[in-house]
Amino acid sequence: GAxxxxxxxxxxxxxxxxxxxxxxxxxxxxxxxxxRQSLGQGLEFLIYFQGNSAPDKSGLPSxxxxxxxxxxxxxTLTIQRTQQEDSAVYLCASSLxxxxxxxxxxxxxxxxRLTVL
Amino acid sequence: xxxxxxxxxxxxxxxxxxxxxNCDYTNSMFDYFLWYKKYPAEGPTFLISIxxxxxxxxxxxxxxxxxxxxxxxxxxxxxxxPGDSAVYFCAAVRYNFNKFYFGxxxxxxxxx
Numbered sequence: 001g002a003x004x005x006x007x008x009x010x011x012x013x014x015x016x017x018x019x020x021x022x023x024x025x026x027x028x029x030x031x032x033x034x035x036r037q038s039l040g041q042g043l044e045f046l047i048y049f050q051g052n053s054a055p056d057k058s059g060l061p062s063x064x065x066x067x068x069x070x071x072x073x074x075x076t077l078t079i080q081r082t083q084q085e086d087s088a089v090y091l092c093a094s095s096l097x098x099x100x101x102x103x104x105x106x107x108x109x110x111x112x113r114l115t116v117l
Numbered sequence: 118x119x120x121x122x123x124x125x126x127x128x129x130x131x132x133x134x135x136x137x138x139n140c141d142y143t144n145s146m147f148d149y150f151l152w153y154k155k156y157p158a159e160g161p162t163f164l165i166s167i168x169x170x171x172x173x174x175x176x177x178x179x180x181x182x183x184x185x186x187x188x189x190x191x192x193x194x195x196x197x198x199p200g201d202s203a204v205y206f207c208a209a210v211r212y213n214f215n216k217f218y219f220g221x222x223x224x225x226x227x228x229x
Contacts (some may be wrong), residue, residue, distance in 0.1 A: 004160070033217070042123075042159070042206060043219035091160055100149045100210045101168075106217070108153075108160030116143055 002026070004109035006092050012115045013082055021077045021112045025094030031093075032075050033106060035066055038088040046090075049075060050098045082116045089113050120144045121209050123220035130227050136194040138223050140207035143188065147209040147218075152181060152192045155204045155222070164205075165192070197227045 005024045008032075013019050027030050034046040045059040049069045060066070069075040079086055093106035122141045130136045138152075148169050153161035167174040167181045167190070173183050180193045194201055204222045 023133055031215070035219070040221070042121075042221035043217075044209075045218065047217050050215075056214070059216070092161070098215045100151075100212060100215065100217075102166065105151065105163035105166065110160050112157065114212065 004092055004107050006090075006112050008112060009065065010113045010115075012031040013026045014117050016081055016083060018078065018080045019082055019114065021079075021090050021114070023075045023077070023094075023109060024072065025075070025092070026107055027073075027105075029094035029096055030072065031095045031106075032069060033093045033099035034075070034077050035091040035093065036061075037039065037091060037111070043091065046077070048053055051090050073095065074099045079114075082114075084116050085111030120147075120216045121205060121220045123205075123206060124221050125223050126221070127224040127226070130197045132199055132226065132229050133196045136192075136197040136201065136225055136227065138192040138194075138205050138207075138225065140190045140192075140220050141188060142190070142209050142218075144211075144218075145185070145188065146207070146223055148172050148212040149210050150181070150183060150190050151208045151210075151217075152179075153206045153208065153219075154201075155206060161206055194225075195224075199227050199229050201225060202227045 009090045011097045021038045032049040035043040089111040093108045095106045136226040151166040152164040183190045207218045210217045
């Protein structure tokens, strides 16, 4: 597709279950970012990939969170043993490459709204 | 640590007037600043950016001003239109670190 897509758009799960969120970046974009937006908060950086490697995982809130990217394209964000505080909108973005600058802005997907009951 | 702050959660402006959205940051090492616009149920879309070596960047109705000594940037929208009603986020990043810091957003309402 032309833009960044994410699936599912909504996910309701029970506390303690694992969830997997998927991001399809724009074709040809080598950099991919995951963010989280909790209610009333700004975007919280989680992790970014350059190709398949993740140089910065410092934003992952706990070891229950992990992410991978294979083939330099699709990425999955996995949350194990979900907790209620994990409820948020999870946003994915991609850019041509990772260096910030003119013409290299991030394009965001519509997000996955995760609700943990 | 909240390195980028938007202290006004909301702003209401009359159509045709100027909208001024403000953003403050704490890290003087940031190299690049961006503004994004977000409609409900959609991801943010890039609006305009500015490098730390500049103090102004203009794109049509949108102008971003950077005051490095005050660690402050602002987005001016002139003239404001009802379609500009959205949540605006500012963001900052350091080159070579690629970790973007976002503010909490300001909800702009442009009244017809």
